[in-house]
Every structure is written in C-alpha cells, then in structure tokens.
Amino acid sequence: MDADFWLERWRDGQTRFHQDRVTPLLQKYWPSLSLEAGSRVLVPLCGKSLDLVWLARQGHQVLGVELSPLAVDQFFAENGLRPEARDSALGRHHVAGNIEIICGDIFALDQATLAACAGVYDRAALVALPAGMRERYVRHVYGQLSDQYRGLLLTLDYRQEQMDGPPFSVREAEVLSLYGTHSDAQVIDRRSILDKEPKFAERGLTGLDTVVYRLGRKAAASTA
Numbered sequence: 001m002d003a004d005f006w007l008e009r010w011r012d013g014q015t016r017f018h019q020d021r022v023t024p025l026l027q028k029y030w031p032s033l034s035l036e037a038g039s040r041v042l043v044p045l046c047g048k049s050l051d052l053v054w055l056a057r058q059g060h061q062v063l064g065v066e067l068s069p070l071a072v073d074q075f076f077a078e079n080g081l082r083p084e085a086r087d088s089a090l091g092r093h094h095v096a097g098n099i100e101i102i103c104g105d106i107f108a109l110d111q112a113t114l115a116a117c118a119g120v121y122d123r124a125a126l127v128a129l130p131a132g133m134r135e136r137y138v139r140h141v142y143g144q145l146s147d148q149y150r151g152l153l154l155t156l157d158y159r160q161e162q163m164d165g166p167p168f169s170v171r172e173a174e175v176l177s178l179y180g181t182h183s184d185a186q187v188i189d190r191r192s193i194l195d196k197e198p199k200f201a202e203r204g205l206t207g208l209d210t211v212v213y214r215l216g217r218k219a220a221a222s223t224a
C-alpha cells in the first residue's frame with residue numbers, strides 16, 4: 001500500500017472506511033484513560049474522521065496526520081472550519097482551534113513531535129497497513145510517543161485468507177508482539193460486527209470482530 005494507492009482512493013471517492021458519526025467505542029472507552037484535558041493526542045492516518053472533532057471537544061490538542069490533501073480539505077470544509085496553513089519539513093500544517101492536521105507521511109513525523117503526544121487514538125490506521133509495514137509503523141510512532149502516553153487501538157480480527165486487505169486482520173498475538181517491547185497493550189473489548197458491516201460479508205467474510213486495546217508505555221521501557 002503505497003501513497004498512490006491512498007491518494008487514488010480519495011480521488012475516486014472510494015472511502016467506505018469513513019464513518020458519518022463518531023466511533024461509539026471511542027466515546028465509551030476514552031474516558032477510562034483519564035487523560036488530562038489539555039493533552040496532545042495523536043491521530044495517525046486520520047482521514048477526515050469525526051473522531052478528531054470529538055477528541056477536540058474533550059479539550060485535547062488534537063494532531064492528525066493524513067497523506068491526502070483531499071481528505072484534509074474535506075475534513076475542514078465539512079466541519080465548517082477555516083484552518084490556517086503553513087509548511088514545514090513534516091508536511092503542510094492546517095490549524096483550526098485545537099485541531100491540527102499535518103498533510104504528510106506518518107513516517108516523516110519527527111521524534112520531538114511524537115514525544116509531545118501524551119495520547120494516541122488509532123482506528124483504521126494499523127489495520128490499513130500491510131504486514132510488512134506494521135512493525136516499522138508501530139516502532140516509529142508508538143516507540144517515540146511521550147514516556148507516559150496512553151491510548152486506544154481498534155483492530156479488526158478475521159480470517160485473512162477470506163479477504164484481501166485493507167483493512168487487514170491484525171490478530172491479538174501480533175498486536176502483543178508488535179507493541180510488547182515498549183508498550184503495554186491490554187484487550188478491553190472484543191465484539192462481533194459482521195452483522196453491522198454487510199460490505200465485509202459481501203466480500204466473503206464469515207466472521208469479523210473488532211478488538212479494543214488500551215495502550216500505555218511499559219514501565220522503564222527503552223524507546224524506539
């Protein structure tokens with residue numbers, strides 16, 4: 001999955017991953033993290049998710065990162081926001097109130113920016129990446145977040161041989177192995193969602209779970 005794949009999907013309007021509402025599992029579990037209101041929260045691979053708006057309403061300084069300029073423009077336009085923009089080595093920054101989206105590559109995010117994030121919310125980000133990219137992604141992003149970071153990770157779990165990703169199936173054993181060197185990852189919810197996601201049944205899946213993990217920095221972990 002290279003950059004062109006995603007840029008084309010946004011150009012062609014193939015964005016069925018986008019939800020027209022805030023993710024209920026975010027609303028349910030975010031308060032359990034007890035993250036201070038002013039904390040900076042990273043939303044990697046954010047698309048134009050309404051979850052950014054919800055997190056901002058909790059008082060967080062929200063930092064989204066998204067490759068597609070179309071997604072970024074649509075996010076601000078559809079939410080009635082007029083961002084100020086500037087360029088840096090990380091990409092093009094768009095800022096409106098306490099929401100900032102960097103239009104750029106998540107792998108270009110630098111250590112200082114990541115270390116300033118005490119929260120992270122990952123929905124349809126880890127599972128958007130093919131197996132070969134996931135280890136690099138987790139090490140780069142989660143290995144460099146604040147030493148006290150806390151966050152939520154939502155994954156999908158299905159039989160990968162039944163459907164090509166994205167979204168990919170990322171099983172619990174893989175999550176624990178990907179995060180285990182620097183983070184604690186604890187399953188806090190797992191539920192079947194196939195009946196709510198007919199598009200995946202149409203693609204051949206006979207079972208589909210979403211799994212919610214609470215993430216945090218492992219005590220005395222070495223980073224990156």
Ligand SMILES: C[S@@+](CC[C@H](N)C(=O)[O-])C[C@H]1O[C@@H](n2cnc3c(N)ncnc32)[C@H](O)[C@@H]1O
Binds near residue numbers: 006044045046048106
């Ligand atoms: C499956 S979508 C999920 C979007 C969002 N998290 C949501 O819940 O709607 C994945 C998004 O990641 C973006 N993306 C893919 N690779 C990226 C990268 N290397 N850096 C930043 N964004 C990326 C894509 O353009 C796409 O909008």
